[in-house]
Amino acid sequence: xxxxxxxxxxxxxxxxxxxxxxxxxxxxxxxxxxxxxxxxxxxxxxxxxxxxxxxxxxxxxxxxxxxxxxxxxxxxxxxxxxxxxxxxxxxxxxxxxxxxxxxxxxxxxxxxxxxxxxxxxxxxxxxxxxxxxxxxxxxxxxxxxxxxxxxxxxxxxxxxxxxxxxxxxxxxxxxxxxxxxxxxxxxxxxxx
Amino acid sequence: xxxxxxxxxxxxxxxxxxxxxxxxxxxxxxxxxxxxxxxxxxxxxxxxxxxxxxxxxxxxxxxxxxxxxxxxxxxxxxxxxxxxxxxxxxxxxxxxxxxxxxxxxxxxxxxxxxxxxxxxxxxxxxxxxxxxxxxxxxxxxxxxxxxxxxxxxxxxxxxxxxxxxxxxxxxxxxxxxxxxxxxxxxxxxxxx
Amino acid sequence: xxxxxxxxxxxxxxxxxxxxxxxxxxxxxxxxxxxxxxxxxxxxxxxxxxxxxxxxxxxxxxxxxxxxxxxxxxxxxxxxxxxxxxxxxxxxxxxxxxxxxxxxxxxxxxxxxxxxxxxxxxxxxxxxxxxxxxxxxxxxxxxxxxxxxxxxxxxxxxxxxxxxxxxxxxxxxxxxxxxxxxxxxxxxxxxx
Amino acid sequence: xxxxxxxxxxxxxxxxxxxxxxxxxxxxxxxxxxxxxxxxxxxxxxxxxxxxxxxxxxxxxxxxxxxxxxxxxxxxxxxxxxxxxxxxxxxxxxxxxxxxxxxxxxxxxxxxxxxxxxxxxxxxxxxxxxxxxxxxxxxxxxxxxxxxxxxxxxxxxxxxxxxxxxxxxxxxxxxxxxxxxxxxxxxxxxxx
DNA sequence: GATGAATGAGATTTCATTCAT
DNA sequence: GATGAATGAAATCTCATTCAT
Numbered sequence: 001x002x003x004x005x006x007x008x009x010x011x012x013x014x015x016x017x018x019x020x021x022x023x024x025x026x027x028x029x030x031x032x033x034x035x036x037x038x039x040x041x042x043x044x045x046x047x048x049x050x051x052x053x054x055x056x057x058x059x060x061x062x063x064x065x066x067x068x069x070x071x072x073x074x075x076x077x078x079x080x081x082x083x084x085x086x087x088x089x090x091x092x093x094x095x096x097x098x099x100x101x102x103x104x105x106x107x108x109x110x111x112x113x114x115x116x117x118x119x120x121x122x123x124x125x126x127x128x129x130x131x132x133x134x135x136x137x138x139x140x141x142x143x144x145x146x147x148x149x150x151x152x153x154x155x156x157x158x159x160x161x162x163x164x165x166x167x168x169x170x171x172x173x174x175x176x177x178x179x180x181x182x183x184x185x186x187x188x189x190x191x192x
Numbered sequence: 193x194x195x196x197x198x199x200x201x202x203x204x205x206x207x208x209x210x211x212x213x214x215x216x217x218x219x220x221x222x223x224x225x226x227x228x229x230x231x232x233x234x235x236x237x238x239x240x241x242x243x244x245x246x247x248x249x250x251x252x253x254x255x256x257x258x259x260x261x262x263x264x265x266x267x268x269x270x271x272x273x274x275x276x277x278x279x280x281x282x283x284x285x286x287x288x289x290x291x292x293x294x295x296x297x298x299x300x301x302x303x304x305x306x307x308x309x310x311x312x313x314x315x316x317x318x319x320x321x322x323x324x325x326x327x328x329x330x331x332x333x334x335x336x337x338x339x340x341x342x343x344x345x346x347x348x349x350x351x352x353x354x355x356x357x358x359x360x361x362x363x364x365x366x367x368x369x370x371x372x373x374x375x376x377x378x379x380x381x382x383x384x
Numbered sequence: 385x386x387x388x389x390x391x392x393x394x395x396x397x398x399x400x401x402x403x404x405x406x407x408x409x410x411x412x413x414x415x416x417x418x419x420x421x422x423x424x425x426x427x428x429x430x431x432x433x434x435x436x437x438x439x440x441x442x443x444x445x446x447x448x449x450x451x452x453x454x455x456x457x458x459x460x461x462x463x464x465x466x467x468x469x470x471x472x473x474x475x476x477x478x479x480x481x482x483x484x485x486x487x488x489x490x491x492x493x494x495x496x497x498x499x500x501x502x503x504x505x506x507x508x509x510x511x512x513x514x515x516x517x518x519x520x521x522x523x524x525x526x527x528x529x530x531x532x533x534x535x536x537x538x539x540x541x542x543x544x545x546x547x548x549x550x551x552x553x554x555x556x557x558x559x560x561x562x563x564x565x566x567x568x569x570x571x572x573x574x575x576x
Numbered sequence: 577x578x579x580x581x582x583x584x585x586x587x588x589x590x591x592x593x594x595x596x597x598x599x600x601x602x603x604x605x606x607x608x609x610x611x612x613x614x615x616x617x618x619x620x621x622x623x624x625x626x627x628x629x630x631x632x633x634x635x636x637x638x639x640x641x642x643x644x645x646x647x648x649x650x651x652x653x654x655x656x657x658x659x660x661x662x663x664x665x666x667x668x669x670x671x672x673x674x675x676x677x678x679x680x681x682x683x684x685x686x687x688x689x690x691x692x693x694x695x696x697x698x699x700x701x702x703x704x705x706x707x708x709x710x711x712x713x714x715x716x717x718x719x720x721x722x723x724x725x726x727x728x729x730x731x732x733x734x735x736x737x738x739x740x741x742x743x744x745x746x747x748x749x750x751x752x753x754x755x756x757x758x759x760x761x762x763x764x765x766x767x768x
Numbered sequence: 769g770a771t772g773a774a775t776g777a778g779a780t781t782t783c784a785t786t787c788a789t
Numbered sequence: 790g791a792t793g794a795a796t797g798a799a800a801t802c803t804c805a806t807t808c809a810t
Contacts, residue, residue, distance in 0.1 A: 003773085021213040024800060024801085026799090026800080034774080034775090035775045036776075036801090036802090037774070037777095037804085038773080038775070041773070042773095046801065149365070150365050150366075150367075150368070153357060153363060153365050153368075154365075154368070154371060154372060154375060157354030157358075158349065160356060160357065161348075161349040162345075162346055162353065163349075164349070164352060164353065169315075171345060173341070173342050175342075176342070176345075176346075179343070179346060180346060182379075184375075187376070187378045188375075195791085216782075216783060217783075221793095226791080228792080228793065229786080229787085229791065229792050229793060230790085230791055230793095232785065232786080233790070233791070237784075237785080238785090387794085387795080405597040408778080408780085409779075409780065410778090419796045420780090420796090421781090421783085421795070421796055421797060422794080424780085424782080425796090426794095531755075533749070534751075534752070537738075537752075538738055538756060538759060540737075541738030541740065541742075542730075542733065542734045542737055544740060544741065545732075545733040545734055545737015546733030546734065546737060547733075547737075548737065553699075557726050557729050558726075559726075560726070560729075563723075563726055563727070563730060564730060567730060567760075567764075568759075570762050571759035571760070571763045572759075579770085600803075600804060601806085602804075605772095610771090611771040611772055612772065612805090613806090613807080614769085614772095615805095616806065617769070617770070621806080622806090
């Protein structure tokens with residue numbers, strides 16, 4: 001493991017557990033087994049670690065959902081796969097996701113931040129893909145007549161919120177993925 | 193306006209805008225027009241402001257949804273009212289809610305915090321009310337056969353997530369409330 | 385002695401001795417007998433101490449030379465008094481002057497600095513007074529035909545340079561003041 | 577251009593512009609197009625660059641004024657040539673001179689520094705040459721009865737101060753050299 | 769000779785909190 | 790109750806320097 005990886009690993013663990021603000025760079029360095037200065041050698045600032053993390057995970061997520069869109073045979077199926085992917089992703093990378101969920105919004109909003117652009121770009125890409133799924137479903141008749149814009153917003157809201165509740169809280173809910181899929185399917189499917 | 197109220201008002205504005213961590217007590221004092229010491233006279237710590245805010249808003253929210261439960265004629269109607277109330281509440285108290293959404297989870301998890309108990313108690317009360325709605329719907333036949341536990345979890349997830357997206361992001365979606373209601377109704381209603 | 389004064393006194397001593405950059409705020413605090421934070425309570429930044437010092441000494445100097453201009457009976461006499469005042473001032477406030485001479489130019493040039501304006505304003509005031517002396521001497525016939533602009537520049541250069549050499553170096557020269565006056569008088573006086 | 581020269585060139589530019597303390601070795605390395613380690617290969621420390629610079633420029637200056645002394649036909653002429661040389665030198669090597677003026681005194685005084693000796697040795701050599709000019713003028717009757725010690729001190733002060741004002745400030749004064757010469761000639765020449 | 773990743777000491781600054789008035 | 794000067798612990802970040810390659 002390179003030093004950079006060690007720093008990232010340590011940061012993810014600590015940020016997920018205690019939060020970004022409550023974690024000091026000296027703690028990260030200690031856990032990573034490197035000198036504190038090394039952190040700043042690789043990531044210019046403490047926020048830089050968060051940024052790197054965010055970009056990395058967002059790119060990975062975006063790539064995943066873009067693949068789904070390519071493979072899916074219908075709009076509704078795409079939505080289902082999207083949800084399935086979302087929860088699978090959340091399980092595989094729960095730590096990183098926790099960090100992003102915990103500490104992200106703060107920076108999202110800060111206007112001066114050099115993040116802002118990158119972040120909003122990624123987020124809107126995610127929203128776009130969801131919208132495209134809906135639009136396809138409208139065309140192929142698998143989804144009922146709904147505004148793609150608004151519906152994709154709600155779908156994203158559902159995924160974020162449910163994941164949040166799951167990641168942050170102590171409650172364990174089995175089959176979350178399939179239950180959300182069922183609910184969404186009934187909500188979106190064309191009435192017969 | 194009493195000094196305490198002035199402090200709260202200032203804190204809400206600043207915490208909502210910049211976040212809890214990025215706001216200093218001196219800024220709060222300045223905006224409130226009181227001495228810094230006064231803050232600590234009313235709220236023992238800086239976190240104490242957040243705690244007070246949280247309790248106040250949570251109690252208000254809990255009271256609201258408990259009333260709904262009393263008035264509703266069916267489980268499904270209760271759920272609908274719940275959603276309606278949620279978004280109305282979010283609009284009326286958007287600032288406070290933003291604060292809670294922005295900065296809450298961090299403290300939620302901190303184990304040592306004296307908050308933890310109070311917070312979890314309130315949150316589980318909210319979850320319980322949602323569950324009771326579902327349970328009533330199961331009994332009165334307005335809601336299809338679903339696990340109350342899991343479904344209430346998802347409903348809460350939806351509300352939190354969609355509100356979050358709405359409060360934090362720049363997108364404006366009209367009729368969010370009724371669209372979410374529609375989706376949930378189709379998702380929960382008994383098939384005929 | 386108030387805390388602020390104690391900080392200033394300590395800072396002057398240390399900056400004069402070791403230079404601004406080589407002195408840490410912790411050293412200043414220690415010598416002043418205050419907590420390090422107290423420094424930042426009174427002067428927002430470390431540079432702020434230098435700024436305060438500079439303004440204070442420049443105002444004092446400017447006031448001094450403006451008085452001379454009022455009292456002097458001829459231009460040449462004004463110049464003489466100016467030089468006399470300059471060296472007297474340098475002796476009375478040698479420490480502060482040393483600080484200014486040692487560490488000032490760096491900031492003078494920095495463009496972004498909030499200092500710049502204040503500094504240049506003061507410096508040009510000093511230059512202006514010198515120029516007025518020359519101009520008066522031209523009118524009253526006590527000074528030979530010389531460009532006021534250029535001559536005042538040279539006079540200021542002389543004063544700065546000679547003081548610098550005196551303050552910084554180990555050499556002790558007696559009667560510096562009167563020797564400089566003699567040299568300048570011969571250099572400026574109208575040939576008879 | 578060798579690596580060493582590239583480093584020196586970069587250092588001169590940056591030190592002159594931003595000052596020694598505000599320039600990091602990494603910036604110097606970047607501008608010079610070498611690795612940071614290379615700097616320390618050629619100059620043992622960061623201060624070493626300044627030292628090298630200083631020695632080089634001082635030797636060049638000293639050599640120049642020593643030649644003048646040899647060629648001059650009278651003491652007064654030597655002084656005049658000295659001044660002429662000083663300003664010519666200042667124009668040819670303004671950047672280096674700026675560095676020396678900006679950042680030198682700080683180190684001059686530091687007692688522990690290995691510089692100190694070299695520096696004071698060079699400075700006193702310059703002072704000595706000036707004194708010799710005066711002494712010669714006293715003998716050959718071109719300079720009026722003045723203390724060589726004190727007068728050379730003043731002459732040096734004038735040169736340093738006027739150059740400083742010229743190099744550091746924004747003011748442009750034409751014919752500075754000849755004006756200073758005129759003033760000094762009148763100040764030093766034997767009354768007829 | 770040349771590199772540049774890694775270091776770690778140290779610097780400035782922030783800020784919640786206290787407490788004498 | 791109200792103040793705000795004073796604190797000091799802790800945090801982020803810089804940077805000259807080293808050293809294995």
